[in-house]
Every structure is written in structure tokens, then in C-alpha cells.
Amino acid sequence: MNRKVTFINEPELEFGSGKHIDIRFGLSMHGPLDAGTELAPNKVRLGLVGDQHTIDLFTRWLNKCRVGVAAKKTSLVTLFPAFPGFGDSKPLCDFVANDQTTRSINSREIRRLATIADREQMVSESVDYFLSEANDLLQSVSADVVICLPPSDLLKPIDTGSVAPGTPRSRRRRSKDEAHKTVWHDLLKARAMTMKAPVQMVRPATYGGKVHRYRQDGSSTKDIEDEASRAWNFYTALYYKAGGVPWRLPRIATDLDTCFVGVSYFYTADGASVQTSVAQVFNERGEGVVVRGGQVLVKKEDRTVHMDIDVSAELLRSALKLYKKEHGNLPARVVCHKTSYFDEGETEGFNNVVDQFGIDQLDLVSIRKSSVRFFRGKPNPPLRGTAIELDDCTSILYTQGSVDFYRAYPGMYVPRPIEVQFDQVERPPERILMEILALSKMNWNSTRFVNSDPITIAAARNVGNVLRYLDADSVIPVRYSYYM
Structure with missing residues (x-):
């Protein structure tokens, strides 16, 4: 069976006075995004x-x-x-x-x-x-x-x-x-x-x-x-x-205001089987807020973790309320990333909330490590940005790999691509993959193209690693900077 293979060009980032594909060159040439503003x-x-x-x-x-x-x-x-x-x-x-x-x-x-x-x-x-x-x-x-x-x-x-x-x-x-x-x-x-x-x-x-x-x-x-x-x-x-904004994803003037939501789960510190959901919410500037959700269940048939319709609805409802409080408006589009597939209850819960808030578009995308690897026939691994279509609903994406700008592969080990499943999407898969690749550059702990996961998934996981040591009724700060 022939596989459709495409290549996504390295996404640009926006800095203070210009754009660049590389974080370090962008900061050196253009300064941080918020340089010269009152809040910087x-x-x-x-x-x-x-x-x-x-x-x-x-x-x-x-x-x-x-x-x-x-x-x-x-x-x-x-x-x-x-x-x-x-x-x-x-x-x-x-x-x-x-x-x-x-x-x-x-x-x-x-x-x-x-x-x-x-x-x-x-x-x-x-x-x-x-x-x-x-x-x-x-x-x-x-x-x-x-x-x-x-x-x-x-x-x-x-x-x-x-x-x-x-x-x-x-x-x-x-x-x-x-x-x-x-x-x-x-x-x-x-x-x-x-x-x-x-x-x-x-x-x-x-x-x-x-x-x-x-x-x-x-x-x-x-x-x-x-x-x-x-x-x-x-x-x-x-x-x-410290409250600064080093860079952001460039925004197309005609595009919809988009809210990116990463959903993750974590065990309590004692290792009990009860798990809790957490959402990390970002806008295009990379300004992130944290929402803690309710308990989740592990499905017996495949051991995947899921929320029921009520927990999923409340998680997204809380996320959108906090987003509006922080940014003064609701987004026109919501993109949800999760490491397990969106089951029937989660899909219905998220759609109900989007309808309730009058939001135009909802994309549900599950992202996980892939067991499939591809080879170029050269010493270096596949290029970062290589996408392979497995079927109408699933693609493989190399978020780590050889980088033309570096003329090298910046990692130490054979890169493992991510598997992207389009559970419910209103945009073309190529556009969804382009967003995921760009979001992998929104990790403020790293300045190279070495991050496998988009910030939605990586940040939600980081937040869960911290929240597992707190009681469920503990008051938590909403700024992501307290967790990274």
C-alpha cells in the first residue's frame, strides 16, 4: 500500500521586530516579542x-x-x-x-x-x-x-x-x-x-x-x-x-482566534489507581493557564484513560471561563489535544460545551508516541516535519529529526515520531499537523527544535507531575510559569 508522504516547512515564530524559524537567532536579531511594551x-x-x-x-x-x-x-x-x-x-x-x-x-x-x-x-x-x-x-x-x-x-x-x-x-x-x-x-x-x-x-x-x-x-x-x-x-x-513573552506563533489576520487545550491525567502521589484530569490552556501568544479537572476511569478493554461526559464537559467549561477571564474574550475555535483517543462521552461532553458557549469550531486530536519508524536511506534520520498518512484518520509526524537549518540532526538517539489521530476535525489534516509542529516550538525550557510533543501535551504533563503532590481542594495558581 502506498503511503502519502508530505513535508511541512519549519514554522516561523514571531519576535519583537521580526520573524525567524530559530528561537536563538530570532531573539538575537529581533529581541523578545514584548520588548518595549509596558508589560515586558x-x-x-x-x-x-x-x-x-x-x-x-x-x-x-x-x-x-x-x-x-x-x-x-x-x-x-x-x-x-x-x-x-x-x-x-x-x-x-x-x-x-x-x-x-x-x-x-x-x-x-x-x-x-x-x-x-x-x-x-x-x-x-x-x-x-x-x-x-x-x-x-x-x-x-x-x-x-x-x-x-x-x-x-x-x-x-x-x-x-x-x-x-x-x-x-x-x-x-x-x-x-x-x-x-x-x-x-x-x-x-x-x-x-x-x-x-x-x-x-x-x-x-x-x-x-x-x-x-x-x-x-x-x-x-x-x-x-x-x-x-x-x-x-x-x-x-x-x-x-518573570512574566515576559519571548516569542509566539504568528497569527494570520483572517484566521479565527484559537484556544489550544492540552488534556492529561496523573496518579496521586501515593500511586493509587484513582487519577485526575488536568487541562493546560494556551492562546497563540503562548500565555498559559491551568485548570484542574475531576477523576477519570481506566477502560478495562484497552487500559486507556478517559473522562465521562460530565467530567469532560466541566473541564472544558472551566477552561473556557478561565480563558475569558484572563483574555477578555472567548475564542472562535477550540483545539483539544489528548494522549488517549476521544471516546464517545468525551466527544459529546466537549461538543456540548462548545455549543453552549457559541464557539464556531472544535477540533479533537489525540497525540501519542508511535511504534512505527521510517528511514531515509541516508545516515541522518527523516527530516523534522515529515508527515506520513497511515489512513484517512491517522498520520505519523516527525517533530524530531534532521533539520535543514542546522544541517544536522540535533538529537542523540533515533527519533521516534508521534502518531496523530484526527478524532473530530473541521480543518484539513495538513493544517492540524502544521499547528502541532509549530506548537512543539512553544516550550520555553528549550531553544532548539528538539521537543517531541506540542506544548499542549508537554505542559499538561508537567502540570500533572506537580499537582499529584497536592490535595484536590488545594488552591493553585493559574499561571503555567509556576509549574514549568
Whole structure:
């Protein structure tokens, strides 16, 4: 059977004074999207919490980034551009931190935390300790983002699930439930929800560049990113967290106002079978809000997760109400992405709400990893943007792959495409695939074309990873910057 193969050109993004397909070149040439506007940050104030060693290393690295970081020595100049720096006369606004916005943690307390016998207790107590210091800091100073800098001496026993060297053997024991280990980063975000500013965990690899993380056996993985790339990723993530808008999808004047909704599910922290739905709602500017839904069920016949008609309707209803509250208007078109197919109850629930709000168009699209791979007959994998039609309702899309602009494949492993199922669509499949490819560039934690999932799916998953540590009745912030 012949397969229809098409290629989608790399989508452009819109920046302050122009467009470009690459985030880093776009920011260097045109500045952030909101540059010069009243709402744009003109100086991002950073609060720092860590021990004296991590604070000193991070501060030196921040000052180095301020003046600019040279490009990696390579022939792949478009894949590894220089970081231009930030502050006066630079295209990027300044990041500032000083002694007044810094909270140094006692090294003895770090050693005590690192030798707690039970890993789960170690994670919980160390997160609470960092957040206590962060809250104390915010009582006396104002910061746009608080950066937590846990040292390697604490991260190693957390990553490996073992206690620090020198701990008496009688105190060494592992968590009973290895399958549901608490993630330090996610628990930090969950318990920081009530803080005055979003928090960001920064590992030593970002500002030290030597060790990425520790394996279960205690060995370390080497950091593979060059320093300029680390600076780019750090800057864009922090700029977004501080309320800035680095880039957006270009909008066609004649097109409908569109709201993108990503739906995901998560287990509670104890690993119980009860799951909860969550929606991440974006407009074209990438401004995201979070909506928590109700409980869901796992279908016995295929083990896929679904909402009933009432839960699905309430989730989308809440999402649209929040969208209107945040943006002042309702969209004319709603696009819903989900990792399991839209069953009859979900389809009916979403359509009922769209009719209730008088919205013109609704597209329901399920997106999941594909088990199918294709080969080009060349050393490099298929081009990013390659789409293969499997049938009238299903296509394969390479959101990762070789990139002409880079003249290389920017990944390490054989890329795995996504399978896109058009459960209910009013637009041509080619247009839906083009949107998905563009949405894969709306991840503010990464500045290369390396993201497999569109931001709708990736963000909803990130939100679920954080919300699983909170009670169902906990008040949560709606801004996505608190979860990423």
C-alpha cells in the first residue's frame, strides 16, 4: 500500500521586530516579542537560595552570561550560536542578583539532610528547608523568580536513592516503593504554590557544566550541552517565568482566534489507581493557564484513560471561563489535544460545551508516541516535519529529526515520531499537523527544535507531575510559569 508522504516547512515564530524559524537567532536579531511594551520585564530580579558554594558559582556564571558566551567551536554554526549577553546595549533585558536577594544555607544543614536514612524523608525535609529560606527571603526583598541551588552533596543521594558517603550502614535503607519516588523538582514546585514568586530549581550542571545528574549506581552522566546553549535555555525559561513573552506563533489576520487545550491525567502521589484530569490552556501568544479537572476511569478493554461526559464537559467549561477571564474574550475555535483517543462521552461532553458557549469550531486530536519508524536511506534520520498518512484518520509526524537549518540532526538517539489521530476535525489534516509542529516550538525550557510533543501535551504533563503532590481542594495558581 502506498503511503502519502508530505513535508511541512519549519514554522516561523514571531519576535519583537521580526520573524525567524530559530528561537536563538530570532531573539538575537529581533529581541523578545514584548520588548518595549509596558508589560515586558526590563530587569528581572532573581532571589537565590543555596549554600555559599553554589551561590558563588552561579553568580560567577550569571555575570559571565551577562557579557555574552562564545559559540561552540564547530562547523555547525547554526546549531551552536553564541549567546549575546543581556543588559545595557544588549537585545535581552538584564537579570540581577545581589547580596540582598541571596539567602545562604548552612553547610551543616546540607550535610544533615544528605544523611537522612529514608530517601522520601530526605526529599521532603530538604524541599521544606529550601522553601522556608525562600519565604524568609521574600519577606524582606522583592524578586520576580526565586532560584533554588541545591548542591551536588544533596542531589547525589536524592538521585541515586542512597544516602551520602559516610552515613553509618545501620542508617542506610531504601524507600519501599521505588516506583513512586518523590521527585525533588516537582515537590518543590507543588509546595511553592503559595509563594509570592515562582521558583526554579537549577542544577550545578547548568552553571558548572561538569555533571548532569547521578545514576542509581552512583556514577554520573556528563553534561553534553555547550555553555552558550545552557545560557540560552536558562534565559528564555527565566524570562517567561518573570512574566515576559519571548516569542509566539504568528497569527494570520483572517484566521479565527484559537484556544489550544492540552488534556492529561496523573496518579496521586501515593500511586493509587484513582487519577485526575488536568487541562493546560494556551492562546497563540503562548500565555498559559491551568485548570484542574475531576477523576477519570481506566477502560478495562484497552487500559486507556478517559473522562465521562460530565467530567469532560466541566473541564472544558472551566477552561473556557478561565480563558475569558484572563483574555477578555472567548475564542472562535477550540483545539483539544489528548494522549488517549476521544471516546464517545468525551466527544459529546466537549461538543456540548462548545455549543453552549457559541464557539464556531472544535477540533479533537489525540497525540501519542508511535511504534512505527521510517528511514531515509541516508545516515541522518527523516527530516523534522515529515508527515506520513497511515489512513484517512491517522498520520505519523516527525517533530524530531534532521533539520535543514542546522544541517544536522540535533538529537542523540533515533527519533521516534508521534502518531496523530484526527478524532473530530473541521480543518484539513495538513493544517492540524502544521499547528502541532509549530506548537512543539512553544516550550520555553528549550531553544532548539528538539521537543517531541506540542506544548499542549508537554505542559499538561508537567502540570500533572506537580499537582499529584497536592490535595484536590488545594488552591493553585493559574499561571503555567509556576509549574514549568
